[in-house]
Amino acid sequence: MQIDLSGRTALVTGSTQGIGHAIATGLAGAGARVLVNGRSEQRVATAVGTVRSGSGGGEVTGAVGDLATEQGAAAVLAAAPAVDILVNNLGIFGSASALEIDDAEWRRYFDVNVLSAIRLIRAYLPGMKERGWGRVLNLASDSAVVIPAEMIHYGMTKTSLLAVSRGFAKDAAGTGVTVNSVIAGPTHTGGVEAFVRELVGDDKPWDEAQHEFMVTYRPQSLLQRLIEPEEIASLVVYLASPHASATTGGALRVDGGYIDSILP
Structure with a gap:
């Protein structure tokens, strides 16, 4: 299967390292113009270079901004006024007793892991619908379904992303835009x-x-x-392609069989 994303612009949030970096590299390797996002100008500049090198010299630029804030989101939108492929990969995680997490920490996890994605979907989805093509991919986790006792606050945000993806897929029904979540396993x-x-x-x-x-x-x-980050990226690149035009509103698993279910 040949995946050609030439002429498409993709924004991958939280892509200076890890899964996001692998996704950015994969999309650039398939021909997309890729914007790498992170909070630090230096880290973004470094990641732009490594993504470009790893993708064989694809067109890669930076979009610096803290997407957990309105100001940071505005900076990213200024750098990328329109995109064809939005990959909401940004996320934080950590173990803690749920009974000891205060309100501020619950809000921080929601702001970073969920609201950052919603902000960008609100900004980019209307343009995608008008152009009749687009891909929105939200990186969820096995923790969305199998809530870890030591990471309830994290699991809550990933479950939320499944609902966000399904809901916005309905909003984009019949427009040529697909919206999906990717359930990544332990990576x-x-x-x-x-x-x-x-x-x-x-x-x-x-x-x-x-x-x-x-x-x-x-x-x-x-x-x-x-799981290696490149294994997650392979599914994301496919879902971003024209080959996945009939897949929308789904929660696609690349979890190493972690979730004990025969349903996707």
């Missing part, structure tokens, strides 16, 4: 490495620590290893 990123170390200790070799984490905290995984 190997720098942040997840730190999270694994936090839970199982930092005195073990990485392979041993990863195995202990999967067995103890994610035993449902059929893959029995962390």
Whole structure:
């Protein structure tokens, strides 16, 4: 299958590292003009260079702004007034006892993980509908369905993204625009490495620590290893392409079989 996104502009939020960086690289490699987003000008500039290099020299630029704030969103919209492909990847996570999380922290998780996506959908979806083509992809998580006891606040935000995706897909019905969420399973990123170390200790070799984490905290995984970011990116690039024109309003899983369900 040949995926050609030439002539399309894509914005990937939170794409200076991890899954977002892999998605940006994949989209650029398929021919899209890609905007890399992050809060730091230096980190965005560095990521633009690595995405461009990793994609074989695709057109890659930066869009600096903290999307958890209205001001940051305005800065990103100024850098990218219109896009054809919106990938809402930005997110934060961490373990904590739900009974000890205060209101401010609940709001922070909602602002970063959910409201940032809603802001951009509101801004970009009307133009996509007018042009008769567009892709909105919201990065959810297995935690949206299998709520971890140590990350209820995080799981809540990812469940919210499933509802946001389904609702906006209905708003875009019949316009040529698709809206989907991608349920990513436990993925190997720098942040997840730190999270694994936090839970199982930092005195073990990485392979041993990863195995202990999967067995103890994610035993449902059929893959029995962390997913690589490029494996998530492959599904996102497909869903961003014309080949996925009949897929909308869905929650597509790339979770290593983590969610114990026969439904998508």
